[in-house]
Amino acid sequence: MSATAVRPATTATTGTTGAKPARARRKAGAGLGLVAWLAGIVFFLPIAWMALTSFHSEEDAATNPPSFAASLTLDGYREFFGAGGGASPWPALINSAVASIASTLFVLVLALPAAYALSIRPVKKWTDVLFFFLSTKMLPVVAGLLPIYLFAKNTDMLDNIWLLVLLYTSMNLPIAVWMMQSFLAEVPVAIIEAARVDGARLPTILARVVAPIALPGIAATSLICFIFSWNELLFARVLTGVVAETAPVFLTGFITSQGLFLAKVCAASLVISLPVLAAGFAAQDKLVQGLSLGAVK
Amino acid sequence: MTATTTAPSAAPDHTRPTVRPPSSRLKGWATRAPLLPALIFMIVVTQLPFVATLVISFFDWNALYPDARHFTGFGNYGDVLSDPALRKSVWTTILLTVGVVLASLVLGLALALLLDRRFKGRGVVRTLLIAPFLVVPVAAALLWKHVLYNPEYGLLNGLLHYVGGPQPDWISNTPLLAVEASLVWQWTPFMMLILLAGLQSRDQQQIEAARVDGASDWQIFVHLTLPHLRRYLELGALLGSIYIVQNFDAVFTITSGGLGTANLPYTVYQSFYQAHENGLASAAGVLVVIGSIIIATFALRVVSSLFREEVGRA
Numbered sequence: 001m002s003a004t005a006v007r008p009a010t011t012a013t014t015g016t017t018g019a020k021p022a023r024a025r026r027k028a029g030a031g032l033g034l035v036a037w038l039a040g041i042v043f044f045l046p047i048a049w050m051a052l053t054s055f056h057s058e059e060d061a062a063t064n065p066p067s068f069a070a071s072l073t074l075d076g077y078r079e080f081f082g083a084g085g086g087a088s089p090w091p092a093l094i095n096s097a098v099a100s101i102a103s104t105l106f107v108l109v110l111a112l113p114a115a116y117a118l119s120i121r122p123v124k125k126w127t128d129v130l131f132f133f134l135s136t137k138m139l140p141v142v143a144g145l146l147p148i149y150l151f152a153k154n155t156d157m158l159d160n161i162w163l164l165v166l167l168y169t170s171m172n173l174p175i176a177v178w179m180m181q182s183f184l185a186e187v188p189v190a191i192i193e194a195a196r197v198d199g200a201r202l203p204t205i206l207a208r209v210v211a212p213i214a215l216p217g218i219a220a221t222s223l224i225c226f227i228f229s230w231n232e233l234l235f236a237r238v239l240t241g242v243v244a245e246t247a248p249v250f251l252t253g254f255i256t257s258q259g260l261f262l263a264k265v266c267a268a269s270l271v272i273s274l275p276v277l278a279a280g281f282a283a284q285d286k287l288v289q290g291l292s293l294g295a296v297k
Numbered sequence: 298m299t300a301t302t303t304a305p306s307a308a309p310d311h312t313r314p315t316v317r318p319p320s321s322r323l324k325g326w327a328t329r330a331p332l333l334p335a336l337i338f339m340i341v342v343t344q345l346p347f348v349a350t351l352v353i354s355f356f357d358w359n360a361l362y363p364d365a366r367h368f369t370g371f372g373n374y375g376d377v378l379s380d381p382a383l384r385k386s387v388w389t390t391i392l393l394t395v396g397v398v399l400a401s402l403v404l405g406l407a408l409a410l411l412l413d414r415r416f417k418g419r420g421v422v423r424t425l426l427i428a429p430f431l432v433v434p435v436a437a438a439l440l441w442k443h444v445l446y447n448p449e450y451g452l453l454n455g456l457l458h459y460v461g462g463p464q465p466d467w468i469s470n471t472p473l474l475a476v477e478a479s480l481v482w483q484w485t486p487f488m489m490l491i492l493l494a495g496l497q498s499r500d501q502q503q504i505e506a507a508r509v510d511g512a513s514d515w516q517i518f519v520h521l522t523l524p525h526l527r528r529y530l531e532l533g534a535l536l537g538s539i540y541i542v543q544n545f546d547a548v549f550t551i552t553s554g555g556l557g558t559a560n561l562p563y564t565v566y567q568s569f570y571q572a573h574e575n576g577l578a579s580a581a582g583v584l585v586v587i588g589s590i591i592i593a594t595f596a597l598r599v600v601s602s603l604f605r606e607e608v609g610r611a
Contacts, residue, residue, distance in 0.1 A: 033416025040425035066455035113331030138593040142565040144346030170342035248435040269436035280431035
C-alpha cells in the first residue's frame, strides 16, 4: 500500500552525515526501549491507580498525599453492588448486555447478506453503495436525536431497551458492512467457482467455503459492535430512564459524587469497563484493523 | 483476488460486475436482494430523523408551549449564530477537535516509532499503552474528574505534593485543557495502533538500502517513513475527528458543559433536553452536520484514495 507514497531511495543517499556505527545504534536502541517502557507506565498509571484505589477504604482513598501502602478491602465493590443500600447496578449491567448483544446479532443478520452482495457477487455500482453506508456514519448522532426522542415519546417507546437495540444496530451497521465487505473480498472467487463446478449449492458454499475464511473477520466485527454499544452514552441518557438504564448511564450517577465515595467510583468504573478491556486485549490487532474500516492491513 | 480468476464468464469479476442482458432483470434483483434489508433499515433509521430535524429547525417550537409553535424560516439559525453562548460552543468544538486530534496524532506517532523497535517486553508495553482506549468513555472521564484532577485528593496533586509543587484546581483553572487532556489520553493509543500498522508495512529492503548508502536515521524518517505514513496519518485524523467532533461523554462528565467547555453536541443536548427549545436545538444540530460535511468532504477523499488502492490491488 505504498506505491505513491515512497520516494526513490536515492533522495536519501545525498545526505552528508554517515550512518552511525552499529554499536552506538544498539546502545541508543536500549535507551529508547527504556523510554517506551516509561511511556507505557505513564499511560497505564491512571488505570493502575484506579484499580488500587478501588481496593482501598474510602478514608484511605481520599488522602493527600496518596496512600500507596494502605490496607486492601473489598468494601468499594460491596458498596457498588448495592450492599450499602444504594441502587443495585445489576439491572443496568443486564440492560447493557441485552442492548449490546442483541444489537450485535441484528447487525450480523443485516450486514452479512449486504457484504455478500458487495463483495462475492457484487451488484452494479457496489462502491457507491459502500460509500452510502460510510456516509451515514458521518451524520452526527445529535442530528437525529430530537425526532427520535419525539417519535419514542409518542409511541410509548421511551425507557424501552429495544429502542436502544434498534438505534445501536443503525449505529454499527455501516462499520460492519464496510469491515465484512473487506473480509469477504479476501475469499478467492476461484475457490467458490470450483465448489460450484463440483455441484455445491449456495448454502453449502457459504458454510464450507466462505465461512471458514471469513470467520475471524466476522468475530472482529462483532467485537467492535459490542464495544461501541456497550460504551454508548448519549442515546441511552436521552432515551432511557429508570427501567432501561444502561451501565454508562448508571455511571453518570457518580458525576457529582464527592470524595467519600472515591473507592466506589473506581470499583464501578473498573467493573463496567471490564468486558471491553477483556475483549480489547484479546483482539488487539483485529481491533485496529476493524476501527480503521479494514483500510489498514 | 489475483490473476487466478480464470473461471468461465459466469464468474463474478470482483472489480467489474459482468454486464447482464436486459432479459435477466430478475437475476439482477436476486443479486440486489441481500443488500436491501440493510439499505432500507439505514435509510429509515438515520436519514428520516435527519430530514425531520431539518424540518423542525425552521419552526419556533418550545416543547413546554406546544401551542405557540410556528414557522420561523431561518430565524433559529439567526439565533444560533448570533447567540454568544452558542457561537462560543462552535468555537469550543473546533478547539476541542483540532487540539485533541493533533496532540494525539503527534504523541501517537512518537509512541509508534518507539514501539516499532525491538526491545524487551515490547508486547507488554503495547498492551499497557492500549488500555486507555479500552476504558468505557464515561468511566475514563470519571477517572480524570475524581481520581486525577481533584484538588484535594487527586493523584496529580498528590504527586506534585511529593516534589513540593503547587496544588492547582485543574478543572476550574483550565477547564477546556482538562477535558482535552483526558481525550488525548484516550485517543493517543488509537493513533499509535494505526501508525504502528503503517510503520510495519514499510519496505524494509528500501530502508536497508538507504542505510547502506549512508543515510542518517533522520533522513530515512523524513524522506522514507513520513511519506509512507501520510495516508495513515490522514486516516487517523479523519477517524479521530469524526468521533471527537461528536464527543459528549467527556464534556458531560468532567465539566457538565460549564466553564466554557460546552461543545455543539452538548449544546444541542442541553437546548432540547433541559431548555425544551426544539427548534433551536434542531438548528444547532443541522450546523453540526454542516461542520461534519466539511470534514467528510476531506475525509471521503482520503478514504477513497485508500479504497482505490484496495480495488486496484484486487
